[in-house]
């Protein structure tokens with residue numbers, strides 16, 4: 165069965181992830197709290213400052229490398245099953261953040277996983293990959309200081325997966341991922357190859373590597389860390405570090421944005437009128453009437469409007485705190501807050517969509533170059 169701890173805490177990269185209480189992940193899954201490290205980080209990202217990155221494994225190693233200006237790598241990627249949405253945006257920005265802190269950056273287009281998990285053909289995922297890479301470049305990824313590749317074209321990743329096959333039994337795979345078809349177990353081995361490829365001699369050998377991901381991906385990290393230890397003798401791997409961000413709730417108030425419900429999320433390529441409509445209709449933590457809200461205040465803790473502003477569209481930390489406090493005090497009403505949010509989001513999307521047009525040729529070149 166997938167990793168499951170009591171009711172309402174389920175972490176499964178190939179299924180449903182439900183997190184009711186992030187604190188429990190520290191005790192039950194061995195994830196370490198991120199907050200105690202915050203004051204030591206020279207230039208923390210907004211996700212770090214806002215407690216959106218809530219946990220880590222061995223981030224101390226990365227912190228040391230940043231402070232000592234030693235070589236380290238960042239590795240993450242995207243499953244090319246569609247356009248960039250707010251979840252993939254977050255991961256891309258985390259990769260770019262570490263690249264700017266000096267990391268060698270690796271961004272994987274997980275087309276083998278897209279085939280095995282979502283039955284997306286390689287031709288279809290190639291088209292999504294071009295679009296996704298254009299988004300990544302528009303967000304600021306520097307391809308001269310990084311490596312963008314497709315799993316299906318990267319022989320080093322596939323070679324590592326073959327090697328790692330000897331380090332995993334069927335019982336291990338079932339314990340981590342549940343009963344799945346063999347292709348998904350293969351995809352998990354390939355992902356372990358993705359995570360450890362930055363440490364091969366072709367990329368100057370072993371080095372601390374951070375993998376910034378949503379907490380639903382933690383089983384891949386635990387599996388890869390175990391493989392890194394098992395194959396240390398051959399490659400001298402350093403167990404990868406990771407950071408975990410919280411899962412953004414759906415605009416409809418559901419625990420997670422989901423492609424199954426288009427009203428729960430929007431993509432970066434979506435038409436402004438669609439995005440406006442989705443935000444206007446979004447669930448909020450507001451009260452039934454204006455009078456009640458003025459009297460009792462809203463509940464920003466359960467509100468997706470509060471979340472999309474904090475996670476993504478409001479850069480100023482003080483403005484986030486002010487909106488939170490004004491909501492609690494009943495000074496800010498949902499209609500007003502939604503209107504402000506729509507303005508922030510549409511400004512971002514307009515700028516981004518304009519920029520990404522200029523990167524489509526470069527993205528095609530990267531994907532067609534066989535990387």
Ligand code: SF4
Nearest residue numbers: 449450462467491498
């Ligand atoms: S005022 Fe804003 S944060 Fe508060 S409940 Fe309404 S939309 Fe959500």
